[in-house]
Structure formats: structure tokens, C-alpha cells
Amino acid sequence: MEVKGRRPHVLAVPYPAQGHVMPLLKLSCQIANRGIKVTFVNTEHIHAKVLATMHGDEEQRGIELTSIPDGLMPEDDRENFFIVTGSLRRTMPGNLIDLIEEINCKNSDEKISCVIADIAIGWILDVAEKVGAEPVAFLPAAAAGMALILHIPKLIEAGNLDKNGTMMQGELINLTDEIPSWRRNELSWSFLGDLKTQKIFFECCLTAEQTAHHAKWLLCNTFDEIESSACKLIPKICPVGPLLSSNNLKSSTSGGSFWVEDTTCLSWLDKQPVGSVIYISFGSIAVFSQEQLHELALGLELSGRPFLWVVRSNLANGLNAQYPNGFLKRVVEHAKIVEWAPQEKVLAHSSVGCFLSHCGWNSTMEGLSMGVPFLCWPYFADQFHNQNYICDMWKIGLRLKPDENGLRSRHEIKAKIEMLFDDHSIKANALEVKEMALKNVSESGSSFQNFETFIDHLRK
Numbered sequence: 246m247e248v249k250g251r252r253p254h255v256l257a258v259p260y261p262a263q264g265h266v267m268p269l270l271k272l273s274c275q276i277a278n279r280g281i282k283v284t285f286v287n288t289e290h291i292h293a294k295v296l297a298t299m300h301g302d303e304e305q306r307g308i309e310l311t312s313i314p315d316g317l318m319p320e321d322d323r324e325n326f327f328i329v330t331g332s333l334r335r336t337m338p339g340n341l342i343d344l345i346e347e348i349n350c351k352n353s354d355e356k357i358s359c360v361i362a363d364i365a366i367g368w369i370l371d372v373a374e375k376v377g378a379e380p381v382a383f384l385p386a387a388a389a390g391m392a393l394i395l396h397i398p399k400l401i402e403a404g405n406l407d408k409n410g411t412m413m414q415g416e417l418i419n420l421t422d423e424i425p426s427w428r429r430n431e432l433s434w435s436f437l438g439d440l441k442t443q444k445i446f447f448e449c450c451l452t453a454e455q456t457a458h459h460a461k462w463l464l465c466n467t468f469d470e471i472e473s474s475a476c477k478l479i480p481k482i483c484p485v486g487p488l489l490s491s492n493n494l495k496s497s498t499s500g501g502s503f504w505v506e507d508t509t510c511l512s513w514l515d516k517q518p519v520g521s522v523i524y525i526s527f528g529s530i531a532v533f534s535q536e537q538l539h540e541l542a543l544g545l546e547l548s549g550r551p552f553l554w555v556v557r558s559n560l561a562n563g564l565n566a567q568y569p570n571g572f573l574k575r576v577v578e579h580a581k582i583v584e585w586a587p588q589e590k591v592l593a594h595s596s597v598g599c600f601l602s603h604c605g606w607n608s609t610m611e612g613l614s615m616g617v618p619f620l621c622w623p624y625f626a627d628q629f630h631n632q633n634y635i636c637d638m639w640k641i642g643l644r645l646k647p648d649e650n651g652l653r654s655r656h657e658i659k660a661k662i663e664m665l666f667d668d669h670s671i672k673a674n675a676l677e678v679k680e681m682a683l684k685n686v687s688e689s690g691s692s693f694q695n696f697e698t699f700i701d702h703l704r705k
């Protein structure tokens with residue numbers, strides 16, 4: 246909110262993980278494009294990663310990137326959600342207050358007037374209120390998941406869930422007919438066989454529920470047509486998605502990658518036939534066994550199609566990938582393997598015909614915005630529910646099913662690739678959803694209008 250004589254100034258604070266930093270940075274770029282000052286606060290550890298991959302055009306984005314400590318020692322495990330979240334909870338409020346006071350002292354005309362906090366660290370909105378700034382939450386996931394979280398008290402009261410989030414009755418949780426139901430292993434907090442982890446995730450969901458009540462706005466990377474039913478269940482939701490770098494007027498990349506994007510894959514894509522390439526990416530966290538990596542490699546080879554595969558250096562259970570004997574030589578003519586891709590640009594490329602994805606919400610929004618059919622391979626959290634949206638509700642993809650040992654076999658992979666490329670109705674649906682997505686962020690689209698309303702509010 247603008248206090249008389251003061252310019253609005255937004256402080257945006259993501260959770261320190263790739264799938265949280267990137268979409269909030271995209272949103273921040275859009276806000277800055279409208280002439281509003283944005284200070285974007287990463288932890289020092291993430292700040293260093295983000296700066297290392299930027300191309301020096303951050304000035305152009307009109308955002309000030311800054312950092313605060315995460316409270317951890319250099320040797321602490323920053324890949325561990327519990328260690329990181331615990332430390333942030335202890336140290337972040339104090340660090341943020343110091344930062345805000347420093348900013349406010351520097352320029353009294355540009356005091357922080359609004360704090361946008363990732364829902365995963367929604368408790369920092371108390372800080373916003375202490376310094377007289379408007380508390381706004383950002384949801385980098387589907388509205389459906391939030392609708393479920395808001396429903397938790399009722400589910401506990403009705404005996405559907407126990408206090409640890411375990412399903413006690415029935416096989417499904419259903420909110421409305423337009424939202425896929427959740428099976429017991431598809432609840433975003435569920436970790437079957439690991440109650441300790443589940444309890445901690447469930448507690449985080451309960452905290453998110455409180456944040457949703459506390460925040461004045463809940464900005465969400467979704468759009469009305471694909472999630473209208475879920476949006477209706479969330480009182481303060483403001484759908485502003487899909488958040489894409491291409492929404493950004495000043496720069497075609499918003500930045501925020503933790504790895505250096507290998508842009509050579511774009512010129513490789515230029516040489517492939519239209520709609521022929523399988524793009525494979527499992528986001529920033531998912532890992533799998535060496536055995537599973539072999540099956541995937543051999544399935545891709547068996548398909549005989551060109552493929553672009555993102556193999557992070559820690560994809561094989563934290564280690565470098567070992568490919569099957571002779572694989573790299575055999576596929577050299579029609580394969581490209583990179584450590585990190587400029588994903589949005591890849592998905593927008595006309596050569597890409599299929600997205601083999603772990604169904605992270607950002608990847609889901611990016612893939613559907615580019616009209617690319619999905620092959621779904623979810624790992625954890627909301628990814629199973631996103632798969633259900635993709636395959637059952639929007640009908641823009643197929644599931645890769647695990648065998649009795651939990652492995653996706655090379656034969657399953659080859660068969661589903663063929664089915665997907667042969668299925669013209671899935672492609673037609675994907676193009677229809679793309680139209681809707683892009684209409685939403687164009688002038689007169691509902692996400693565009695919602696965003697404008699939020700900007701007007703910031704300026705009042």
C-alpha cells in the first residue's frame with residue numbers, strides 16, 4: 246500500500262529452493278515492469294548461485310537482489326528441507342527486520358510497503374505487520390493443493406484424517422467433481438512408511454493454512470479456467486498465472502536458475518524436425534537409482550526419436566549418471582544431454598513434441614502454456630495430484646506406470662512415447678489449454694486483470 250508521499254516498495258521473499266525462487270522472481274519482474282520498486286531477498290547461499298548464473302542484465306529487470314543469512318554453518322546440509330526450514334524459522338524474522346529497517350532508514354520515501362512471502366515461509370508475514378507493511382502470500386503450487394489444506398480442519402473433525410495427516414476412512418478425498426480426488430499416497434504431505442517425515446510436512450501444511458487466513462492476498466501461479474473450482478474454495482486467492490518469463494516485457498529471461506543454462510540445446514533443437522523431440526526433465530530435486538536411469542536411457546533409445554535430456558550432476562541418487570554400455574555412442578546422432586536447460590525456451594521450441602516430466606507445478610504450468618503433451622513420472626508431494634490434473638482432467642498427457650518393483654521399464658517408456666505421439670486428441674487438447682493459458686496473461690485475460698488489480702492496490 247502506498248502511504249501518502251511514499252512510493253510503493255515490495256519486499257519479495259522466496260523459500261530457498263529452485264521451484265520457489267524462479268516463479269517469485271518472474272512475478273517480481275512483472276511487478277517491477279509496472280514501475281514498482283521490488284527488493285528480492287534470497288538467502289546468501291542461494292543469492293550466490295543465482296548471481297553466478299545471471300547474464301549481467303539484472304539492472305534491466307528493475308529489481309534489487311539482496312540476501313540474508315540462512316542461519317546454517319557452511320558444513321550443514323542445505324538439501325535437507327527440515328534443517329533449512331528449522332533454521333529459517335529461528336533466524337529469518339530477526340534478519341528480515343534488520344534488513345527492512347536498514348532499507349527504510351536509507352530512503353524514507355521508499356519504505357517497504359508490502360511483503361510477498363512464499364507460503365512455505367508464511368510466518369514471516371508477522372514481520373510485515375510489525376513494520377507496517379501489507380502481508381501478501383505467494384503460492385507457487387496448484388490452487389487445488391491449497392483448497393485441500395484449507396479443508397484439513399474439517400477432514401480431521403469428520404475423522405477422515407488423523408492429527409498426523411494419515412487417511413483414516415475411505416480411499417479417496419474429494420472436494421468437488423472438477424478437482425481430481427486424492428488417494429492416500431497422493432496427499433501432498435503423505436510419506437507412506439515414514440510417519441516422522443509426514444508429520445513434519447503435515448505441520449507445514451497446517452502453518453500454510455494459517456498463513457492463508459492471515460495474508461491479505463494469496464497470489465497464485467494458476468489461472469481460472471483450469472482451476473476455477475479450486476479457486477472458488479480459497480477466499481483471498483488472486484490467480485496471476487501462468488507466470489512465464491515471456492510475460493516479462495523487458496527481458497526474455499527472468500533469471501533465478503541455480504545451474505548455468507546450457508543454451509547449445511536451442512541450436513540443437515533448431516536442427517530437429519518440427520514436433521519430433523522428447524524433452525526429459527525431472528526438475529531440481531527428484532533423483533533416481535542407477536538402475537532406473539539405465540531403463541530410461543534404454544527406453545529413450547528404443548523409441549528411436551530425438552531427445553533432449555536434462556541430467557543434473559546429482560540425478561543418479563546424488564551421483565553422476567552412469568549410462569548403459571555404448572549408449573552415448575549409439576544415440577549421438579539424435580540425442581542431446583545437458584546439465585540444465587533454458588526450460589521455458591525449450592518447451593516453446595517448435596521441435597519439441599513431448600515433455601517427459603516429474604510434474605512439478607512450475608513445469609506443469611510451463612508445459613501446458615506451450616501446448617506440449619506430457620508423459621508423467623511424479624515423485625512426491627503435489628506431483629501425483631498434478632499428474633491427475635494432466636491425465637484425467639485436462640487430458641493432455643499419459644502416465645508412465647511403474648512395474649511391481651516400482652521401476653518404469655524401458656518397454657513401458659517406449660510404448661507410452663509411441664502412444665503419446667500417435668494420439669492426436671491429446672495434442673489437440675494441449676493446444677486448447679495453451680490458448681486458454683496465453684489468453685489469461687494477455688490484456689483482458691483474467692490473470693492479467695487480477696494482476697492489474699493487485700498493482701492498483703499497491704499504488705493506492
Ligand code: UDP
Pocket residue numbers: 263264265267268502526527528529530531555584585586587588589604605606607608609611
Ligand atoms: N528448470 C530449468 N531448467 C531445467 C529444469 C528445470 O529452468 O533444466 C526450471 C523449470 O523451468 C521450473 C523449475 O526449474 O521453473 C522447476 O520447478 P518445478 O516446480 O517444475 O520442479 P521442482 O524443481 O520444484 O521439483
